[in-house]
Amino acid sequence: MAVSFNTLDLNLLKVFDAVMEERSVLRASHKLALSQSAVSHSLARLREMLEDDLFVRTAAGMQPTSRAMAMATQVREALRALESAIELPTFNPAISTKLFTLAANDFTTLVLGPPLLNLLGREAPSVDLVIKPVTRIDLAEQLDLGRIDVAIGVFSSPPSRFRTALLFEYDDVLIVGAANKIEQIDKAALEQLSLVVVSFGGEQEGAVEGFISERGLARRSEMYDRAALERAFGNSDMLPRMAICLPHFLALPALIEGSELAAIIPRPLAKAFAGTYAIAIHELPYSTNPLEVRLLWHERVDEDPSHEWLHDILRRATEGLRRAA
Structure with a gap:
């Protein structure tokens, strides 16, 4: 009789696997939480379907036939594959060798990197990271395609398919070389300075109010509050030189x-910077708007335990930055 997989009761294979492992109908019934008669009945059905005894009762227990030995490994692997496909996924960072891909600028990498590596060393020593530049790539596309697991930056009203979580907030300060004996920065002193500013290509790419928009995702490109600087000096012709x-x-x-x-x-x-270089930090003579550095990820990974862990460890890595805010 030809056996059709389409009509096969998969529970019969579970019984077969248990008897194969235990070499005893009684012990197999305990393992499966079934009665001994239910296991015997299932085994009889499978024997009839396959036209093979499968197991022979001996003084040493149920000994498998050559047909049973030939199919045992494949049956066990198939059952395990089905279990892993159906059961909720798990993630153990202590033994994982997973590779995560992040997108971040050099500012967030510098302040986040050391505490993050410290946590990874203690909790997930074999987890690897790839950090891509948040600029020069289409973040929305990369997140949509799954090529980036999480982006870190300042975003404005992300599309609904993305999720965000706060990492930390910051405002702006002024830095000068420590050799410059400037005791206090007021507007008059500031307008005499020549400034270095950081902009991630915003002027060339058509930024609007300091943000570049790609596929509905707006990320901050100007890394200083230009609007606050211009408001502070009003209509003055003496803005600091960029x-x-x-x-x-x-x-x-x-x-x-x-x-x-x-x-x-x-x-x-x-x-x-001040911990390594000879620079001095000064408060600006005007207020800047606090900016939120946030995690950004695609909604499809919301229930993935490995991504939940990644988001959690990134938040823990920035606890010191939140306390300092």
């Missing part, structure tokens, strides 16, 4: 140290 516009923060300390240049940058970054 001497250099950089596409990243990396070169700032080398440009500021030992020069007359100054820069308006995020407060957490200024604190990080």
Whole structure:
């Protein structure tokens, strides 16, 4: 009799696998939480379908036939594959070798990186990261395609298919070389300075109010509050000179140290620079709007345990930044 997989009761294969492992109908019934007669009946049905005894009762227990031995490994692997497909996925960071891809600028990478690596070393030593630049790529497309797991940045009204969570807030401060003996920065002193500012290509790409929009996702491109600076000076013709516009923060300390240049940058970054470089931090003579650095991910990964863990560890890595705000 030909056996059709379409009419096969998969529970019979579970019984077969249990008897194969236990070599006992009684022990198999305990393992499956079935009665002994139910296991015997299922085994009889499978024997009839396959036209093979499958197991022979001996003094040493139920011994498999050659047909049973031939199919045992494949049956077990198939059952395990079905279980993993149906059961809720799990994630164990301590043993995982998963690779996560993040998108972030050099500012957030610098202030987030050390505490994040510390946490990964303790909790997920074999998890790897790829950090892509948040600029020069279409973030919305990369998130839609699953090529980026999470983006980190300042976003404006993301489309509904994306989810966000707050990491930390920051405002702007002014940094100068420590050799510049400036005791206090007022508007008169500020307008005499030559500034270095950071803009991620906004002027070339048509930024609106400091944001670049791609596929409905607007990300901040100007890394200083230009509007607050212009409001502070009103209609004055004596705005500070924008001497250099950089596409990243990396070169700032080398440009500021030992020069007359100054820069308006995020407060957490200024604190990080001051710990390594000879720079001084000054409060600006006007208020800047606090900006929220947020996580951004696609809605399809909302129930994925590995992504839930990733979002949690990123939030924990920025606890110090939230406390300092």
